Amino acid sequence: MDLRPELKDYYGTDNVYACYQCGTCTGGCPVHRYLPEYNVRQIVKDIIDGEIDLSDKSLWYCTTCYVCYERCPQKVKPIYLVQAATNSAFKKGLAPESIKEMNRIVLKCGRNSEITSIARKQRKALGLPELKDNVSEDYKKIAELTGLSKGL
Ligand code: SF4
Ligand code: SF4
Secondary structure, eight states: OOOOGGGTTTTTTTGHHHHHHOHHHHOOHHHHHHTTTOOHHHHHHHHTTTOOOOOOGGGGGGGOOHHHHHHHTOOOOOOHHHHHHHHHHHHHTOOOOOHHHHHHHHHHHHHSSSOHOOOOOHHHHHOOOOOOOOOOOOHHHHHHHTTGGGGG
């Protein structure tokens, strides 16, 4: 997939061609330390080459810690390229099922996990108020405008 035409929408990532593949981003990436298959330098290269694989589930390993953003000597902002790839993958329905499910739950009850019957009983026993499903109108609007619901 060629993402290059879309990059100008991602906070100045049109600087991507300044990347000289030094690997500083990957060297500081905490995900790469534990999961070597996640290589942000390679992701940047694949995007520059116009051939990023949006079905690659490892794209979603990024923790958004911004270490690559801080350390890149060329100000390429690698994290925004990762986000460009995951956003595009999501729109095409290629997000991992766990990501889709979490978003479905947030859209349904306003939290990233559903309230179980056990949790309800425990809260009652402790004298805590009952939790209600509560999706804010603002969130619903954001989901509609960003196309979130369509990618699920
Ligand atoms: S994105 Fe920056 S840190 Fe990463 S390889 Fe390219 S120039 Fe180096
Ligand atoms: S923001 Fe993502 S890609 Fe960048 S260093 Fe952190 S985990 Fe790695």
